Amino acid sequence: MNIKSLLISGLVTGLVIMTSALTMVPVVGNQMDAVLASRGLPPLSNIAMIFFCFVSLITGIILIWLYAVLKNYYGAGIKTVIIVSVFVWFIGNFLSSMALIAYGFMPVKLTVIGTIWGFFETLIASIIGTRFYKDKK
Numbered sequence: 001m002n003i004k005s006l007l008i009s010g011l012v013t014g015l016v017i018m019t020s021a022l023t024m025v026p027v028v029g030n031q032m033d034a035v036l037a038s039r040g041l042p043p044l045s046n047i048a049m050i051f052f053c054f055v056s057l058i059t060g061i062i063l064i065w066l067y068a069v070l071k072n073y074y075g076a077g078i079k080t081v082i083i084v085s086v087f088v089w090f091i092g093n094f095l096s097s098m099a100l101i102a103y104g105f106m107p108v109k110l111t112v113i114g115t116i117w118g119f120f121e122t123l124i125a126s127i128i129g130t131r132f133y134k135d136k137k
Contacts, residue, residue, distance in 0.1 A: 001065075001068050001069075001135070001136070002068075002133070002134060002135055002136045005132070005133050005134045005135075006061070006064055006065055006068060006133065007061065008132060009064045009129045009130065009131075009132035009133040010057075010060045010061030010062075010063070010064040010065065010129065011057060011060060011061070012060070012128065012129050012132050013059075013060030013061070013063050013064055013125045013126060013128065013129025013130075014056045014057035014058070014059060014060025014061065014125075015056075015057075015060070016060070016121075016124065016125035016128050016129065017056040017059055017060055017121055017122070017125045018053055018056040018057070020117070020121040020124070020125065021052065021056065021121070024114070024117050024121075027113070027117075028110060028113060028114070031107075031110050032044070032110070035105075035106060035107065035110065039105070059088065059092060059122075060125060060129060062088060063084055063085070063088050063122070063125065063126050063129060064126075064129050064130065064133055066084045066087065066088065067080060067081060067084045067126065067129075067130050067133065068133060068135075070083060070084060078127070081123075081126045081127055081130050082123070084126060085119075085122045085123040085126040086123075088122055088126075089118060089119050089122040089123075092122075093114075093115060093118035093119070093122065094115055094118075094119075097111050097114060097115045097118075098111075
């Protein structure tokens, strides 16, 4: 495994995830702030936003790491990218989103939008990021 390539392509993947998350803000508008306010919570702070940026970068690195491992079993290409993307999305996005609905913390419509967005965000970021990953020669 090429660690340098893993880190670079993982950071690219994470930046795509961050960019996608930022583009979702106009789609949902102030709905998240309204939900937080209805729970007696303040809007997301700058520190929270930095944390989510960090999580995006770590997720990008994990996506590329899993791809580098699984491509030896499934081959390099879109099939492996899809497997990795679905796995990471399911564990990191779907299950936690469903928990927020089950707890009654998040409204279903807003959560469904975020979960679907997260699926495509993860898939597209993985497709882009894996194009940068190169094995050791």
